[in-house]
Amino acid sequence: MANDPIHQFQISKLVPIEIGGLDLSFTNSSLFMVVTVAAAAGFLFLTTANRGLVPSRLQSISEMSYEFVASMLRDGAGSQGMRFFPMVFSLFMFVLVANLFGMFPYFFTVTSHLIVTFALAMLVIGTVVVYGFWKHGLHFLNLFVPSGVPGILMPLVVMIEVISFLSRPISLSVRLFANMLAGHITLKVFAGFVAALGSMGALGIGGAILPLVMVVALTGLEFLVAFLQAYVFAVLTCMYLNDALHPGH
């Protein structure tokens, strides 16, 4: 197990549940999702429970995250986009806390599984499509018709635009998943080098210093990536919501 970098992503059933032939077991992934939601919600609730005009340190963290997401949404989708604030904020907090939880040793990284990030991305795109059609009707399809294209090329361009639109949930989910997966595997591989070299006597211990330095540097980088990916996910969500609010003019 010590040198298997993939082992950390293995799903294990904690409470096996099977309903009508469907495997609905409560797994370690589900456990960490619950913990993530509980931690994020608990933190926000507790830090704003007895709020003061002059915020305490923890309260100002909550307020900063609120301001951060709110200004991101306002920049990305205009002030009309603020009706989606609860969704964007929840997504941002969930991804951020899940990524950061993944940095604890022996913790499971929820966002390192494609199906989880894909579900989040489908939630975003589903909201965009449903809201777009509900608000603009068939006018929403203008999104796929860029202005100023000659008539002959139109079917081709529209097909490409449609494929480009359909590829959004995939690129959104693959990006988050690939970053978390690659980062954690790299970390584990370099940590494995330290252990393997360290058991090879005096020369090995000397050689183990290099990967050890790498592991320390990579850990710092991983914290950056954890935040950055949550940010990118939220920014792209804002951008796609913008399409739903203002499809082509």
Added chain:
Amino acid sequence: MDEKRGSGGSDIPGSSDGTEAGRSESLDARRKRLDAELSVRRKVEPEGGSNREASKGYALAVKLSSEFIAGVVVGVVLGYLFDRFLGTSPWGLIVFLLLGFCAGVLNVLRSTGAVALPNQASGNQAVTRREDDGK
């Protein structure tokens, strides 16, 4: 201390009642200057913000490759389903793979800001072009 008093004095040449008024006056002036500078910064920052994350090479690599791969994958899946339901194998797959390739390239160009987003094709061309120059 000396310097402060000197600058306060030079701000208001006529003031005679010394350091107290001079200092508060210069504080006001300084606060105004800070406000002006901050408002300029704030206007600049949102535009720079979107570029900052892209400047990380590693993040950029994953971003661009995921954009491109997603386009091709969607093209293949659409083509496969098309063939499966209409029995036009292998033409659907061929056509949609090529279209997916185009969509992937379009995605990449869009995410680097080289091509305008669909809904700002007419209005914000200047902005996207400036982003392009920044790279």
